[in-house]
Amino acid sequence: MTIDETGRPHHPIDRTDTVGAIGERAVIAALTASATAGEPAHDIVIGSGDDAAVLDIGGSAVISTDTVVEGRHFRFGWSTPEQVGARAVVQSSADVAAMGGRTTGLVVSIACPAETPVGVVLDLNDGVVRAAHELDARVLGGDLVAAGQVVVSVTAVGALEDRRPVSLGGARTGDVLAVSGPLGASAAGLAVLSDPRAAESDWPELVALHRVPAPDLGQGPIAAAAGAHAMTDISDGLIEELLTMSRAAGLAMAVDSDAVPRRPDLVEAAGALGVDLTRWLLAGGEDHHLLASFEAAAVPPGWTVIGSVGAPSTSAPEVWVDDRRVGGPDGPDLHGWQSFADPTGD
Amino acid sequence: MTIDETGRPHHPIDRTDTVGAIGERAVIAALTASATAGEPAHDIVIGSGDDAAVLDIGGSAVISTDTVVEGRHFRFGWSTPEQVGARAVVQSSADVAAMGGRTTGLVVSIACPAETPVGVVLDLNDGVVRAAHELDARVLGGDLVAAGQVVVSVTAVGALEDRRPVSLGGARTGDVLAVSGPLGASAAGLAVLSDPRAAESDWPELVALHRVPAPDLGQGPIAAAAGAHAMTDISDGLIEELLTMSRAAGLAMAVDSDAVPRRPDLVEAAGALGVDLTRWLLAGGEDHHLLASFEAAAVPPGWTVIGSVGAPSTSAPEVWVDDRRVGGPDGPDLHGWQSFADPTGD
Numbered sequence: 001m002t003i004d005e006t007g008r009p010h011h012p013i014d015r016t017d018t019v020g021a022i023g024e025r026a027v028i029a030a031l032t033a034s035a036t037a038g039e040p041a042h043d044i045v046i047g048s049g050d051d052a053a054v055l056d057i058g059g060s061a062v063i064s065t066d067t068v069v070e071g072r073h074f075r076f077g078w079s080t081p082e083q084v085g086a087r088a089v090v091q092s093s094a095d096v097a098a099m100g101g102r103t104t105g106l107v108v109s110i111a112c113p114a115e116t117p118v119g120v121v122l123d124l125n126d127g128v129v130r131a132a133h134e135l136d137a138r139v140l141g142g143d144l145v146a147a148g149q150v151v152v153s154v155t156a157v158g159a160l161e162d163r164r165p166v167s168l169g170g171a172r173t174g175d176v177l178a179v180s181g182p183l184g185a186s187a188a189g190l191a192v193l194s195d196p197r198a199a200e201s202d203w204p205e206l207v208a209l210h211r212v213p214a215p216d217l218g219q220g221p222i223a224a225a226a227g228a229h230a231m232t233d234i235s236d237g238l239i240e241e242l243l244t245m246s247r248a249a250g251l252a253m254a255v256d257s258d259a260v261p262r263r264p265d266l267v268e269a270a271g272a273l274g275v276d277l278t279r280w281l282l283a284g285g286e287d288h289h290l291l292a293s294f295e296a297a298a299v300p301p302g303w304t305v306i307g308s309v310g311a312p313s314t315s316a317p318e319v320w321v322d323d324r325r326v327g328g329p330d331g332p333d334l335h336g337w338q339s340f341a342d343p344t345g346d
Numbered sequence: 347m348t349i350d351e352t353g354r355p356h357h358p359i360d361r362t363d364t365v366g367a368i369g370e371r372a373v374i375a376a377l378t379a380s381a382t383a384g385e386p387a388h389d390i391v392i393g394s395g396d397d398a399a400v401l402d403i404g405g406s407a408v409i410s411t412d413t414v415v416e417g418r419h420f421r422f423g424w425s426t427p428e429q430v431g432a433r434a435v436v437q438s439s440a441d442v443a444a445m446g447g448r449t450t451g452l453v454v455s456i457a458c459p460a461e462t463p464v465g466v467v468l469d470l471n472d473g474v475v476r477a478a479h480e481l482d483a484r485v486l487g488g489d490l491v492a493a494g495q496v497v498v499s500v501t502a503v504g505a506l507e508d509r510r511p512v513s514l515g516g517a518r519t520g521d522v523l524a525v526s527g528p529l530g531a532s533a534a535g536l537a538v539l540s541d542p543r544a545a546e547s548d549w550p551e552l553v554a555l556h557r558v559p560a561p562d563l564g565q566g567p568i569a570a571a572a573g574a575h576a577m578t579d580i581s582d583g584l585i586e587e588l589l590t591m592s593r594a595a596g597l598a599m600a601v602d603s604d605a606v607p608r609r610p611d612l613v614e615a616a617g618a619l620g621v622d623l624t625r626w627l628l629a630g631g632e633d634h635h636l637l638a639s640f641e642a643a644a645v646p647p648g649w650t651v652i653g654s655v656g657a658p659s660t661s662a663p664e665v666w667v668d669d670r671r672v673g674g675p676d677g678p679d680l681h682g683w684q685s686f687a688d689p690t691g692d
Contacts (some may be wrong), residue, residue, distance in 0.1 A: 045406055046445070046511050046513060049514075050445065050514050051440075051442075051514065051577075051578050051579060052408045052409055052410030052442050052445045053408070054409075054445060054447075054506065055406060055408075056405075056406050056407075057403045057406065059402075060400050060403065061400070061407050061503065062398045062399070062400050063398055063399045063400075063486055063487070063501075064397060064453070064487060065454070065455050065499070065501060066489055067457055067489045067499065068491070069457055069491050071494075072491065072493065094397075095397040095398040096398050098397035099397055101398065101400075105409065107410070107411040109411050109413040111413055140409055141409070141410060141411065142411060143411050143413045143499070145413045145415050145418065145419070146415065147415040147418065147495060147497055148417075149494050151457050151493055153413065153455045153489070156398075157407065158398075160400065165392050165400045167392060167396050168396050231397075232397050233397060
C-alpha cells in the first residue's frame with residue numbers, strides 16, 4: 001500500500017476481485033496496512049498486525065462496542081462503504097464520550113459474504129480509519145470473516161485521564177438537563193431520502209448527517225471535567241434517553257421542547273415535507289450528541305439547557321415534555337428506534 | 347434474574363419467546379443482569395449496563411477481537427449456544443495471552459435473527475459469562491442486533507501488569523520453539539464428529555475440546571515474564587503459525603514433529619480412524635495453545651520444546667518440518683484453516 005498526496009491509501013490488490021477469491025489473509029494485510037499508515041500515535045505500544053494490540057491507557061480504560069448490520073442499520077444503496085465504516089466509529093466512540101472518555105483506540109470486526117468485492121471492504125475500512133483519525137484515535141486491529149451479510153462491529157477503547165466517569169444514573173434533583181448539539185438531523189435526513197417529493201440536493205447536510213453523524217465528542221470529556229452528574233449519548237432519540245436516565249436515577253425529568261436546539265435547515269425541511277418537527281427533535285435517534293445533567297452553574301459552553309431534573313419518582317421512568325407526561329393519557333407517545341422492532345431495511 | 351445454589355442464573359422471561367417478540371431492550375437487560383451477577387471484580391469501575399464500561403487497567407491495555415459466524419465457525423447442531431459463547435471468549439482471550447496479557451474484561455456483540463428463541467441468546471451469553479469467570483475476567487457490556495444469521499464478536503481487554511508485550515516477530519537466531527499444550531485435539535474432535543464410523547462417546551474429550559478449546563492461557567503471562575522473544579496462539583495450525591512467525595522475524599524455523607506434544611486419546615483416535623496423526627498435530631487449528639520462542643535456558647515449566655529458530659532467511663517464510671521445507675518440492679503442504687477458503691459449514 002502507498003499513500004498519495006491526499007493521504008488516501010492505494011491498495012495494490014484488485015479492488016474488483018471478491019474477498020473469497022483474494023483470501024482472508026491478503027485482505028487483512030491490506031486492512032492492516034491502511035490502519036497503520038500515517039503518524040503513529042504516542043499511546044500505541046503495539047498496533048494492528050500482531051495477535052492483539054497494546055495501548056498505553058495511563059489510568060482507567062473506557063470500553064464500548066456497537067454493531068451495524070446491512071439491510072438493518074444501513075443500506076449500501078444509501079450509504080457508501082466509507083460512510084458505513086465512519087458511522088460505526090462515531091456510534092462506539094459516542095458511548096465512550098458519554099462516560100467522559102476520549103477514544104484512543106478501536107478494533108473492528110467485519111463479516112461479509114465471500115462474493116463481496118474487496119473494494120467494498122477496503123473502503124469500509126478506510127471510513128473507519130479516517131473517522132478514527134478525526135477523533136485522534138487509531139485502529140488497533142480487527143477480524144474479517146465470511147458471513148451471509150455485512151456485519152460490522154466496532155469496539156472503542158478510550159482514556160478517562162484524570163476525570164471521573166459519568167454514569168447514566170447519576171442525575172440529582174435540581175440539576176438542569178442539557179444537550180451538546182442540535183437534534184433531529186439524522187431522522188430528517190432519512191425522511192429526505194425516503195420522501196419521493198424531496199431531493200437529496202435540497203437538504204444535503206441533513207442527508208450527510210444521516211449517513212455519518214457528526215457530534216462533537218470532545219464535549220464528553222468537557223462535560224465530565226465540568227462535573228456532569230449523568231450523561232448518555234442520544235442514539236435512540238431524546239425521549240428514549242430521558243426515559244433511560246429517569247429510570248436509572250429514579251427521578252422525574254422534564255424538558256421544554258421549544259428549548260431543544262435545532263438546525264435552520266431542519267425547520268425548513270419539516271415545513272416543506274409537512275412533517276411534525278417535534279417528532280424529529282424528540283424521537284429522532286442516531287445524532288449521537290450528548291445529553292447530560294449538571295448543576296445549573298456548571299453547564300459548560302457548547303451545551304444548551306433543555307430541561308430539569310425533578311423529585312424522586314415512585315413511578316419512574318417519569319418524563320414530562322411541555323407539562324405532559326410521556327406515555328400518560330394525554331401525553332406524547334414518542335418512541336425511538338429499536339433494532340428488532342423497527343428495522344431500516346427488510 | 348435470580349441465581350440458584352449452582353450459580354446458574356434464572357431468567358424471568360420466557361425462554362421460548364423469540365428475540366423479536368420480546369424486544370432488544372428486555373433481552374439486553376437479561377444479558378446485563380447475567381453479566382453482572384456474582385462477585386464484582388476489583389478492577390471494574392463501572393460494569394455492564396451503562397453507555398460504556400470503565401476498567402482500571404493500571405498500565406498498558408491489551409486488546410483483541412474475534413468473530414464467529416453460524417454455519418461457518420460453528421453449527422448449533424454440533425455445539426450448544428453455551429459452548430459457542432465460551433469458545434468465542436477463549437479465542438479472543440488467547441490473542442491477549444499471546445501478547446503476555448491477562449484478560450480482565452470482555453465486550454460481546456451478538457447479532458441474530460429476530461426469530462431466534464431468547465433462550466439461545468441467554469445460553470450463549472451464559473457461556474460467555476462462565477468462560478470469562480474461569481479466566482477471572484468479567485463481561486463489561488455488549489450489543490444485540492438483528493441479522494440474518496448468528497454472528498458473535500468478542501473483544502477481550504487485558505492487562506500487561508509489569509510485563510513487556512511479546513510480539514509475533516521477535517524470535518532470535520538460536521532460540522528454541524516451544525508450545526504450551528498438546529496439539530491437534532480440536533481437529534481430532536471435528537474428525538470424530540464428522541466420521542460415521544466414530545461415536546462421540548468413543549473420544550468424548552476430543553469432541554469437548556473441539557467444541558470449547560481449553561488452553562491454559564495463564565501460560566501467556568508466564569512466558570512473557572520468563573522473557574519469551576516471540577509468541578502467538580495456535581489458531582490456524584502449528585505450520586501456519588510458524589510461517590507467520592518466520593515471515594515476521596525474517597528467520598528460518600525448524601520443528602521436529604515427534605517432539606510435538608499429543609494426547610494419548612488423539613493417538614488412539616488417529617489409529618482407529620486411519621487418519622494421519624501428523625496432519626492433526628501440524629495443521630489442526632483452534633486448540634489455542636501458545637507457541638513461543640525462548641532462549642533455551644528460559645523455557646518455563648509447562649512448555650514443551652519442539653524446534654529451534656535458525657538463521658536469517660532471504661526467502662522467509664522458511665519453515666522446516668523433520669528436515670523437509672514446508673511448501674518445498676518434497677516438503678509437506680499442510681495448511682491451516684481460512685475463513686473464506688474452507689468453511690466449516692455451508
